[in-house]
Amino acid sequence: MVSDQGPVVESALLRSELIRLRKEKGMTQEQVAAALEWSPSKLIRVEGGKNAITRTDLQALLMVYGVTSESRQERLQALARGARATAWWDAYKGQVSDVFLSFIGYASGASYIRHFHNTIVPGLLQTREYAEYFVTGRASEMVRARAVRLRLQRQEEMAKRENPPRQYYILDEAVIRRHVGVKTDPGIMPRQLTSIADQAEQRDELTVRVIPFSAGAHLGVYGPFTLLEFDGGLGDVLYMEGMMGPSALMTGDDERIADFRDDFETLLEEALPQEESIALMRQVAEELMN
Template sequence: MSNDQGPIVQSALLRSELVRLRKDKGLTQEQVAGRLEWSPSKLIRVEGGKNAITRTDLQALLSVYDVTSEARQERLQALARGAREPAWWNAYKGEFGESFLNFVGYAAGAAYIRHFHGTVVPGLLQTEEYAQVLSTGMVSNQQQAFGVRLRMQRQQELAARENPPRQSYILDEAVIRRHVGIKADPAIMPAQLRHIADTADRDELLSVRVIPFSGGAHLGIHGPFSILEFEGGLSNVLYLEGRPGADAMITGDDPRIADYLDNFELLLEEALPADESVAMIRQAAEDLMA
């Protein structure tokens, strides 16, 4: 398992395993708290991610759960240490909503990122120039600068991981045909499209598929979404994009996660094959330069 998943994912993995260990022993939170002479609220906060867990408290829990393997103990202690590390995205608190930054944290440690967008290039594929134009006029200059910086840093942090995630993107053809930036610099959008095509050709872990206009209506017209998958048995995370303040991150056993996974597979059936998609993207760049 990768050791560079970031504190949010490592915390979630640790909490998930602790809950599983407790349930495997047939113990309630109240029973465990009683054995450790804790208040039940302390264990509730630990399992819910409200409290960081110290090395001593974790060792006490593992003793109650009869975890004697040194290797397993050290793995869980390593997760606890990672969960306490400062997150690089904390620098953007106050500029973005908590839900979005939590999603950024989960995405930073994902093993597989699936993303559909029907109107703009996804942030993890954007060039800096495209990102700047996209947010011009929508927010203050400071917010714009933070937004562009965050998108670029997300890309850099993923690329720097020891085990980078697989990434699968589906775009509506509208994404590659709209000449974003034409009023500022007509070369911005063609450069963006070439960047997408070059990245898809270069990175074997990344694919980009395009749903052509000729396919008509499809499930993606209801809005953009991302699905994150993880190593270590952690449940998938679904993120539904909306207007600022209207985004939603969905975790756990919510049936919508399975629904959107099905939708993503259905959208793949509507999309062109990877090689034809890249060829269309390159041709779109040429068309915009004509």
């Protein structure tokens, strides 16, 4: 049975499995294409995720690779069906960047999300009023409303998953000290901090830790990033938010993924334990209300 990982992850899992099967068979793309009387470009597009694969074509590939187990065939066919499904985030195509939509697709199927931010509350933890504050500005009312809807829908869709991902957040103390909304509604930030603290106490899969100012400079000063892990053998994904430049999404064997895994562990060494972090957030919330 296929999990609720979404079309982006299920497509990636299927492609990874097909490439592995071909290599185990010792065949090149050209040899497989010749055996099936396909053009090499057709298989290249399938393995590269450019083309969805039909049930018939997948069955033909599996025969070439010697996959005869009915259960294994059905598992891969289920992945193919999932990969062809319409994703909820498709409604935002053309409205936000393709890189961010790809990230949403991967994050929606992740089993473990690790995120560091040094300036604002991560989107999956934002309250509606906090999100609304951060999309104010020169954009039209329609664009602002769409941006808020996207952030909140990500939270709603994540909560629907049968097996929600573990989420591990590290925040710089600057994130919780900045009094967002102080000029319009001083209660926005205290309520946001209380929301994070309550969720961290109530949800077993959620951990939030704060790096105090007393830790001094740390690796996180270079900007926010997210690491995603997956069940099923898919490699990690790294997303770097564009604070000083364009955002970037790294997959596969990109060496930066390993570097940022190490960075996250180093940042953990600087962070307060969760209980102390929650206590600090509640303390700051009280201070901001006075």
